[in-house]
Amino acid sequence: MPRIVETIVTTMDANGTAHIAPLGLIEDGPHWIIAPFKPSRTLDNLRAVPYAAASHTDDVRVIAGCVTGRKIWPLTPTTAVKGARLADCVSHWELRVEEVIEDSERPRFKCGIVHQETHKGWEGFNRAQAAVLELAVLTTRFRMLPPKKIEDELRYLEIAISKTAGPREDEAWEWLMEKVAAWRQSLFDKSEGT
Ligand SMILES: Cc1cc2nc3c(=O)[nH]c(=O)nc-3n(C[C@H](O)[C@H](O)[C@H](O)COP(=O)(O)O)c2cc1C
Numbered sequence: 001m002p003r004i005v006e007t008i009v010t011t012m013d014a015n016g017t018a019h020i021a022p023l024g025l026i027e028d029g030p031h032w033i034i035a036p037f038k039p040s041r042t043l044d045n046l047r048a049v050p051y052a053a054a055s056h057t058d059d060v061r062v063i064a065g066c067v068t069g070r071k072i073w074p075l076t077p078t079t080a081v082k083g084a085r086l087a088d089c090v091s092h093w094e095l096r097v098e099e100v101i102e103d104s105e106r107p108r109f110k111c112g113i114v115h116q117e118t119h120k121g122w123e124g125f126n127r128a129q130a131a132v133l134e135l136a137v138l139t140t141r142f143r144m145l146p147p148k149k150i151e152d153e154l155r156y157l158e159i160a161i162s163k164t165a166g167p168r169e170d171e172a173w174e175w176l177m178e179k180v181a182a183w184r185q186s187l188f189d190k191s192e193g194t
Pocket of ligand 1: 041043
């Protein structure tokens, strides 16, 4: 399996409006592949404007926020390509689409890094950040995964939160748990036939 790096991807539509979404970039030699499932704004934007920025953030609230309807995070213009990146990030890549590999479910946009910058120091691994990342991914797959798998993983991830979270990780976890609560309620409503 190729290595995948979880980033915040910003793309632009033809009118110059920025769109932000967490996506896993797939390593492919010197290239990075953006693979959005259909339908997606990221996909539409990459077809309209073949550039993207990948921001590497240590603030997991951005990731949790994006999957819980909190998409307003400060952006700043990119340096070498048309676009925007997270204003507060550890580093970022500016990407140009070099090839599109079409697929009925998940086209792949093969990108080259045309510019990269580092903005601040990396503060090391934190288990709670990894737990937030995992739960954020799980909440985008409620419809694909058996409920028991989600509940089992949640129980395990909670350990890292209770032992190692700081305020940002706690806040991100709370947002995700609101989404989990809504999902549990929807399962209950379905079982009650309401
Ligand atoms: C860490 C993380 C990685 C993700 N990676 C992908 C991905 O590679 N492809 C994808 O389609 N969605 C991915 N998602 C889900 C997207 O962020 C989500 O579906 C998003 O809304 C994309 O659709 P949009 O471009 O219309 O906003 C990921 C979510 C998280 C939290």
